[in-house]
Amino acid sequence: MHFRDLNAIKAYYKTFYDKYGYVIIPSNAPISLIPSYEAFFKLQESCERAISKTRSGEWPHRRTVGKQFPPYGEDNPDSWGVQHLMHFELQEWAFAEWYCSDRVLDAVTLLLGCQREDLQMELFNLLINPTSHDFALRWHRDDVRERASYDEEVHALAKWHTGIQWNTALYHDECLYVVPESHMIPRTQAQRSLSRTQAPPKDPMRMPGAVKVVLEPGDTVFYNSNILHCATYSSATKRATLHACMGNAARGGLNRARNILQHDLKWMKDPWFWQSLPHDTAKRMLDRLIDLQEAQEGQEVSYSLSG
Ligand SMILES: O=C(O)CCC(=O)C(=O)O
Numbered sequence: 520m521h522f523r524d525l526n527a528i529k530a531y532y533k534t535f536y537d538k539y540g541y542v543i544i545p546s547n548a549p550i551s552l553i554p555s556y557e558a559f560f561k562l563q564e565s566c567e568r569a570i571s572k573t574r575s576g577e578w579p580h581r582r583t584v585g586k587q588f589p590p591y592g593e594d595n596p597d598s599w600g601v602q603h604l605m606h607f608e609l610q611e612w613a614f615a616e617w618y619c620s621d622r623v624l625d626a627v628t629l630l631l632g633c634q635r636e637d638l639q640m641e642l643f644n645l646l647i648n649p650t651s652h653d654f655a656l657r658w659h660r661d662d663v664r665e666r667a668s669y670d671e672e673v674h675a676l677a678k679w680h681t682g683i684q685w686n687t688a689l690y691h692d693e694c695l696y697v698v699p700e701s702h703m704i705p706r707t708q709a710q711r712s713l714s715r716t717q718a719p720p721k722d723p724m725r726m727p728g729a730v731k732v733v734l735e736p737g738d739t740v741f742y743n744s745n746i747l748h749c750a751t752y753s754s755a756t757k758r759a760t761l762h763a764c765m766g767n768a769a770r771g772g773l774n775r776a777r778n779i780l781q782h783d784l785k786w787m788k789d790p791w792f793w794q795s796l797p798h799d800t801a802k803r804m805l806d807r808l809i810d811l812q813e814a815q816e817g818q819e820v821s822y823s824l825s826g
Contacts, residue, residue: 525549529629536630540702540746544626546737552622552687553737563689565604565611566759570647573601578609584649587656587717588824589781599654599752600762601645602782607791618643618763619801630741631683631767639682639766639811640787640804641779646686646694648758655719655751658710658726660701661744662778662823665715672705676745678774682766684744688734689759694750695732695740696723702743714747717826723749734760744778768807776815778823779808788812 528549536542546553553559572578582600583591591602604614617623624635631637659665661684663675679702686695698710706714709727713720723729726747732740742748744764752758766775786792788809796802 533629533632536741539699541697541699541732541740541742542630543732543734544739544741546735550622550626550629551737552626552685552739554620554622558617559689559737561613562617562761563759565613566601566645566689566761569601569604569609569611569645570759572609573598573647574650580606582644582646584652584654587659587719587826589783589822595652597649597651597654597754598647599649600647603786604643604645604761605792606786607789607795608786612795614643615795615801616797617761619797619804624800626739626741627683627685627765631681631765633767633769635800636803637767637769638800638804639768639775639807640801641682641764641766641775641808642782642784643761643763646758646760646762648756649752649754651754653751653753656749657717657719657826658714658723658747658749659824660747662775663745664824665717669705676703676705678771679743679745681770682744682764682775683741684762684764685739685741686732686734687739687761687763688736689761690736690757692734692758692760693731694752694758694760696726696729696749696751697732697742698726698728698747699730701728701747702745706747710747719751720749723751765804766807768811773811773814776811777821780812780815781820781822783820784808784812 532542573581580602581598584595584597
């Protein structure tokens with residue numbers, strides 16, 4: 520491909536992301552996050568092992584059915600997510616290798632408009648189908664409460680451009696719904712009335728402006744995690760979707776502290792984890808997260824959302 524064409528494609532994704540608050544990068548795009556079939560199958564195999572450890576109870580870090588947001592607790596044996604894929608005790612090195620890979624770092628720096636040396640390592644989890652109960656997440660913004668006033672929403676949205684979240688599907692996935700452009704625009708009265716309680720929607724498409732995000736294996740959706748979004752999980756449909764985020768520490772990683780540190784990332788301070796990372800850029804990214812944790816030390820952990 521000609522250099523000029525590649526630049527035009529990158530500009531298209533960046534412009535789309537900035538305007539709508541989300542963008543899908545298909546598996547066959549020149550900047551796809553999955554560089555090869557080999558990389559794809561390696562991730563699938565690591566996910567299968569992580570899922571079976573989670574379902575058997577061997578891996579305790581999970582998203583528990585019945586609990587939409589952290590802390591997830593243990594009230595139900597069924598799970599809708601596997602937490603902390605890069606944890607050295609899970610011993611699945613393919614995850615850190617991928618999270619810190621050129622493909623991922625190039626796409627993230629493109630969409631955030633920053634350099635690698637600005638990046639802050641954050642969360643890397645896996646979203647899976649529950650096995651015995653359907654489950655759903657209500658319409659929400661990750662770091663704005665459902666009862667926030669119009670002015671509180673304006674204020675929160677204005678400072679939420681210092682990070683990016685993404686889902687990379689390993690199987691067909693149509694669980695996520697978003698409202699394009701809502702990463703910059705407070706809810707209308709009609710949208711507010713459908714997102715002011717903790718109840719998940721019966722039909723997500725009733726939300727004015729909603730679109731369903733449909734991903735094929737290897738596709739990625741990047742999104743601003745304060746876009747208005749929800750998700751539905753069917754126990755009958757296989758899901759294994761990589762779910763991660765990164766911050767731009769140069770533009771104020773501190774804004775992200777509550778939302779990121781609520782996931783209990785103390786394990787990331789262990790020197791073993793630092794040692795295990797694949798290269799110096801990754802180690803510097805982790806250093807920025809540890810700086811963030813240290814800046815918050817002594818403060819009680821607070822949670823972005825309840826329910
Ligand atoms: O399941 C998904 O795709 C979205 C998950 C989500 O919205 C969240 O973790 O806040």
